[in-house]
Amino acid sequence: MTKPTPTEIGQGYDDFAELLDQLWGDNLHHGYWEDESDGASLDEATNRLTGKLAGMLAIEPGARLLDVGCGVGEPAARLVRDHGITAVGISISKRQVERAGERAAAAGLADRLSFEYADAMDLPFPDASFDIVWALESLHHMPDRWHVIRQAARVLRPGGRLAIGDFLLRGEHGSGADAAARVDLVRQGVLKIVDLDEYLSRIREAGLEPEVAEDISDRTRPSWGKSAEIFTAVRDQAVRHIGAEQFERTLSNFRQLSDAPMVGYVLLTARKPA
Numbered sequence: 001m002t003k004p005t006p007t008e009i010g011q012g013y014d015d016f017a018e019l020l021d022q023l024w025g026d027n028l029h030h031g032y033w034e035d036e037s038d039g040a041s042l043d044e045a046t047n048r049l050t051g052k053l054a055g056m057l058a059i060e061p062g063a064r065l066l067d068v069g070c071g072v073g074e075p076a077a078r079l080v081r082d083h084g085i086t087a088v089g090i091s092i093s094k095r096q097v098e099r100a101g102e103r104a105a106a107a108g109l110a111d112r113l114s115f116e117y118a119d120a121m122d123l124p125f126p127d128a129s130f131d132i133v134w135a136l137e138s139l140h141h142m143p144d145r146w147h148v149i150r151q152a153a154r155v156l157r158p159g160g161r162l163a164i165g166d167f168l169l170r171g172e173h174g175s176g177a178d179a180a181a182r183v184d185l186v187r188q189g190v191l192k193i194v195d196l197d198e199y200l201s202r203i204r205e206a207g208l209e210p211e212v213a214e215d216i217s218d219r220t221r222p223s224w225g226k227s228a229e230i231f232t233a234v235r236d237q238a239v240r241h242i243g244a245e246q247f248e249r250t251l252s253n254f255r256q257l258s259d260a261p262m263v264g265y266v267l268l269t270a271r272k273p274a
């Protein structure tokens with residue numbers, strides 16, 4: 001399976017905007033549940049994940065943040081509101097950029113929060129122009145994560161911080177036919193992921209110093225099962241959008257990933273040396 005190009009990814013987000021609204025709401029990322037008994041809704045849990053990554057940064061009021069792969073802008077809006085910062089979000093989906101801008105205006109944040117259509121592989125910003133670069137669940141889409149991280153290092157000012165939420169390859173593959181099928185799924189490129197050691201060494205190669213790395217796989221894992229549930233509930237609408245075959249394939253991916261200990265989730269921060 002070849003990896004879709006950025007333009008194709010953007011087209012996919014444009015085409016399936018309504019479906020994604022139904023599936024995920026305002027945040028297009030996984031949720032964070034404290035434990036098995038945590039009854040948080042998807043909305044609460046996804047906002048919680050944004051808060052969790054933000055909490056690793058000690059964000060100063062007035063800081064300037066770049067959100068790489070901003071979705072419909074909810075995480076950036078939350079950061080601007082909660083921390084008194086300014087932010088620019090970029091996305092490869094024109095519809096997302098439009099909608100994120102409308103949402104910022106409706107929330108009275110337009111003077112501090114803006115959105116642009118841009119490819120993260122070629123960030124259209126000067127060197128050392130941001131205090132924080134934020135990439136929450138967007139790097140797995142990029143043709144080359146490490147290139148984007150080098151770009152992030154370029155646009156960060158000395159002393160600035162990179163914050164990442166991303167999928168992670170973990171050692172526990174499980175055994176038997178099911179585990180083999182899941183390994184295949186990942187190899188086929190449904191998710192291109194690497195282990196934490198490789199992640200950290202690539203961050204160092206980009207000239208950044210890793211700070212915090214928290215494997216939160218067990219906290220985010222319920223997200224796959226919830227996606228399967230919601231997807232099933234909107235089956236008719238989804239089939240109209242993507243056809244029955246693609247619907248069944250996607251649903252089966254969600255189900256396999258909900259029981260795939262090898263596919264984890266990490267929150268990471270790194271600092272550009274002053």
Ligand SMILES: C[S@@+](CC[C@H](N)C(=O)[O-])C[C@H]1O[C@@H](n2cnc3c(N)ncnc32)[C@H](O)[C@@H]1O
Pocket residue numbers: 006009010013026027028029068069070071072073074075090091092093096118119120121135136137138141142143
């Ligand atoms: C899973 S969504 C996450 C959205 C957002 N960070 C959130 O947490 O709600 C992935 C985002 O990455 C963006 N993206 C993917 N490839 C991109 C690229 N090459 N350049 C810019 N944005 C990209 C998509 O358009 C989408 O907004």
